[in-house]
Amino acid sequence: MDYTPDPTHEDIRKAVEQLCRRFPDEYWMKHDDSHEFPWEFYNAVAEGGWLGLTVPEEYGGGGLGVTEAAVVERAISASGAGMGGCSAVHIGIFGFEPIIGHGSEEMKRKYLPRVVTGDLHTSFAVTEPDAGTDTTNISTFATKVDGGWRVSGKKVWITKAQEAEKMLLLCRTSPREEGAKRTAGMTLLFADVDRDHVQIREIPKMGRNAVDTNELFIDDLFVADDDVVGEVGHGFRTILGGLNAERVISANAALGIGEAALRRGVRYANEREVFGRPIGQNQGIAFQLAEARIKLDAAQAVLDKAAWMVDQGLPCGREANAAKYLCAEAGFFAADAALQVHGGFGFGKEFHVERYFREARLMRIAPISQEMVLNYTAEHVLGLPRNY
Numbered sequence: 001m002d003y004t005p006d007p008t009h010e011d012i013r014k015a016v017e018q019l020c021r022r023f024p025d026e027y028w029m030k031h032d033d034s035h036e037f038p039w040e041f042y043n044a045v046a047e048g049g050w051l052g053l054t055v056p057e058e059y060g061g062g063g064l065g066v067t068e069a070a071v072v073e074r075a076i077s078a079s080g081a082g083m084g085g086c087s088a089v090h091i092g093i094f095g096f097e098p099i100i101g102h103g104s105e106e107m108k109r110k111y112l113p114r115v116v117t118g119d120l121h122t123s124f125a126v127t128e129p130d131a132g133t134d135t136t137n138i139s140t141f142a143t144k145v146d147g148g149w150r151v152s153g154k155k156v157w158i159t160k161a162q163e164a165e166k167m168l169l170l171c172r173t174s175p176r177e178e179g180a181k182r183t184a185g186m187t188l189l190f191a192d193v194d195r196d197h198v199q200i201r202e203i204p205k206m207g208r209n210a211v212d213t214n215e216l217f218i219d220d221l222f223v224a225d226d227d228v229v230g231e232v233g234h235g236f237r238t239i240l241g242g243l244n245a246e247r248v249i250s251a252n253a254a255l256g257i258g259e260a261a262l263r264r265g266v267r268y269a270n271e272r273e274v275f276g277r278p279i280g281q282n283q284g285i286a287f288q289l290a291e292a293r294i295k296l297d298a299a300q301a302v303l304d305k306a307a308w309m310v311d312q313g314l315p316c317g318r319e320a321n322a323a324k325y326l327c328a329e330a331g332f333f334a335a336d337a338a339l340q341v342h343g344g345f346g347f348g349k350e351f352h353v354e355r356y357f358r359e360a361r362l363m364r365i366a367p368i369s370q371e372m373v374l375n376y377t378a379e380h381v382l383g384l385p386r387n388y
């Protein structure tokens with residue numbers, strides 16, 4: 001087993017850390033409060049060449065793998081940018097996997113170079129109010145017409161729809177009851193977010209407010225045949241291939257928030273004096289921070305293995321799901337500990353740990369809930385009966 005740090009990964013991490021130093025915690029606090037999209041940060045990431053990192057070189061991208069994308073998102077998150085920073089750029093860094101893997105050559109040539117420059121803003125529109133985690137139960141329906149499809153339905157929790165020009169839209173093209181399997185009959189479309197046919201309503205939420213999340217009301221939206229990603233009726237399979245990588249990258253964002261929180265917790269525990277000594281001298285404080293360190297390190301070990309397996313093309317549902325679970329728990333534990341260590345000042349905004357806490361909490365819900373990870377593990381790893 002060779003644990004020597006990879007020099008390329010170290011270079012990537014240092015370069016991203018340097019970029020992020022231009023966007024301190026105060027920047028993220030301001031955008032979290034104002035709900036303004038962090039354009040300066042987004043543009044800096046694009047100019048730095050980090051968008052399109054996983055886009056193949058022939059389309060102008062970096063041609064790198066999930067491990068490198070994960071290093072970038074972890075560094076962004078750990079800078080204090082947290083989920084606000086990661087969500088602003090996530091789709092540009094990794095979200096085009098369905099098009100890279102399943103899109104037509106024409107689609108790739110048309111769109112991927114625009115991902116790399118940062119000019120193309122896209123949402124990923126899967127979740128629906130009446131289906132939730134039960135994705136096969138979606139009801140947004142695309143009806144075949146001459147030259148394309150007409151789509152109507154509702155989506156919820158769709159990130160960055162306010163800025164998006166396009167969306168990867170999962171629809172039913174035949175009813176669930178008609179398919180041999182419940183996953184059959186869904187199709188992935190690369191649809192225009194045409195405001196004449198898509199009403200977008202922002203959802204007020206607990207955190208990660210630098211980036212919007214929305215309800216979409218889709219009414220008779222036309223999508224051309226050329227904008228079908230992969231095969232008609234096989235949309236579930238088209239998105240499935242990228243899910244382990246998605247878990248790994250989001251786990252890195254969760255881990256990064258934990259690192260940011262722990263850094264602040266340790267600093268405060270060394271500086272704050274109560275009863276005539278630094279609070280970090282009390283085991284009640286020191287142990288919380290030490291435990292956070294151990295949990296983050298353990299989660300990272302599983303995470304790095306999962307990222308490596310994704311890039312090797314090895315089956316890794318077990319590892320990717322475990323990594324997502326462990327990183328979300330470790331990130332939240334660290335954020336909670338940092339808040340506790342700051343006492344009343346943790347509850348206030350000045351030290352930023354309350355923002356980390358709110359964002360770390362999200363990672364236990366999205367992009368997949370901890371319960372669904374446990375369901376996966378119970379069924380596919382332990383061989384227990386399926387419950388969903």
Ligand SMILES: Cc1cc2nc3c(=O)[nH]c(=O)nc-3n(C[C@H](O)[C@H](O)[C@H](O)COP(=O)(O)OP(=O)(O)OC[C@H]3O[C@@H](n4cnc5c(N)ncnc54)[C@H](O)[C@@H]3O)c2cc1C
Pocket residue numbers: 123124125126127131132133134156157158159160205208213362365366367368369370371372375387388
């Ligand atoms: C800030 C934010 C951004 C998001 N961005 C996007 C996006 O860009 N695109 C997108 O498509 N989606 C997005 N989502 C949606 C996210 O992926 C879902 O919220 C998440 O997958 C859970 O779905 P749900 O909220 O409908 O929960 P539900 O499915 O209603 O579940 C509610 C609770 O019940 C639990 N539960 C349900 N079934 C079972 C079961 N069988 N066993 C055990 N527990 C169960 C769940 O784990 C959860 O805790 C986002 C969500 C948030 C909060």
